[in-house]
Amino acid sequence: MLPGIRAAIIDLDGTMIHTAPDFHVAVNRMRDELGLPPLDIETITHFVGKGTENLIRRVLAVDFDEGGADTHFAQALASYLKHYLAINGDFSSIYPGVREGLDALRGKGLRLACVTNKPVDFAVPLLEKSGLRHYFEIVYGGDSLPRKKPDPLPLLQVCEDFGLPPAQVVAIGDSSNDAQAARAAGCRVLNVPYGYNHGESIHGVDSDGIVPTLLDAARLIAA
């Protein structure tokens, strides 16, 4: 059990929504525009988690050295953002247990925030389209604050917004980013094993527990 918890900070990509197919389509439409061959979904999924700029750099590094990637970066980023915005949510799906888990967390009286490295202008419409926006008092994207996960800043900002000490807040996410940010902030952390952990096993991550679904996370948490 995790006792003494008053709020949960929940990650988006790979935790609530399986967005890898959206990333796959948008990245390959960008690559097509640049005259580059498509990448498979697994390769692209391993690049997800550290924000949009990092994703584009990793995607360009498949074809170019550092100088070449720099040359193409601005065009690639603009193309990717245009294509992602056009399809945001069309190919993605909510993971099992997410709605039930969010209902259970709310039922226990926890306050909820979503902290994602996705740009906030992608995250909010995706949450709205998925019917999840209403659960969250706060949504911070990767570009909402000066630093993103694995930096603790977005988590510390939520703690301040809620007026809670970090020890009373749990972060729930699919990757080492979420765990590192939580540890650095002094929050508790639970991880789900089904998302995108940069192609690595979630079992190597410093976490307070690995739970099969958000509903299982909710069952472990007590106010």
Ligand SMILES: O=C(O)COP(=O)(O)O
């Ligand atoms: O867009 C990303 O890089 C991943 O976003 P996440 O923080 O919701 O997993």
Ligand SMILES: [Mg+2]
């Ligand atoms: Mg994630």
